[in-house]
Amino acid sequence: MKRLVLASASASRAGLLRAAGVEFSVHPAELDETALMAAMTGADAASVALALAEAKALAVSAALPGSLVLGADTVIALGGDLISKCPDMEAARTLLGRMSGQDHRLVSAAVLARDAKAVWRHAGPATMTVRPLSPAFVEDYLAAEGPAILSSVGCYHYEGRGAQLFEKVEGDYFSVLGLPLLPLLGALRQEGVIAS
């Protein structure tokens, strides 16, 4: 079996791959995501997520000739704006207030690259319907989750207490967690990283 390199420091992405039985090593890309996102003002969520995932995969793949490298990114669009990670709990409180009672769109993109060339790209979308959240609920939620929630775009772990935010979710669950896993596993079978 060939070995995969994950170009991401995300614990949840590594956890998804490991749980699915994929072997890999981790080599996080060093990338100024904020600058890249700013440069793409006006682009839709899927295009931005794919561009960021590809940039990460290409950067690491250029440094590791011959390796198959996975880059990934998750982007949330709310009312025409692309949402980044919140810098502090006050920003998280504001974001949860904005999301309350609204739909937002989430896209997780994955790109495989080898020798600084993308060989596979996929974007998995989901529509997330947040129920009307009372201010008291938001305070309890932030207190229970703590600053760990700031590591997650949208300030929720859907596989945990974050499920309490939602009325309805349509789309691919694994993309909601950060990786379009089923299409990715298909690509990894084609590449001989896992058995078919």
Place this chain on the structure above:
Amino acid sequence: MKRLVLASASASRAGLLRAAGVEFSVHPAELDETALMAAMTGADAASVALALAEAKALAVSAALPGSLVLGADTVIALGGDLISKCPDMEAARTLLGRMSGQDHRLVSAAVLARDAKAVWRHAGPATMTVRPLSPAFVEDYLAAEGPAILSSVGCYHYEGRGAQLFEKVEGDYFSVLGLPLLPLLGALRQEGVIAS
């Protein structure tokens, strides 16, 4: 907050509830599921899953007056047959062979009961498309998963290596894991078990 009683010994259902921030105690129902399923020959997967979930909730709720009790069940239908848990690895091998390259339907039902009366019922369906599985893959899969897989209807943990079985999954992810969590959380908010 009122306290919920889970009428199930399933570790994955308890794990889902706990991760979502729901407090509960466990009081498994003692029920002859095989006899109940046999009595319902010809009924569709959702009806059977709801009937089994309700039977569990009612049995425990009768023993615990005043408590809100959650019963749950997952049923898989494949080519007109309802699938039960496999008794041994040989049966698991046969089932995986039957599922290979086919769609099956999965339904997870949840029922809340109080004082031996159902107060809420929901069935969450999903369509699971299994890719064509090579005999070599099936052997590797069974060796990697081991007998723990026999505790799961369909012989897969979708949140783990089971993801490698699937080409496509349409429907509610949490139902695939064993509980229609979002509608259930809505009912638990109404019942005052979790904050809204």
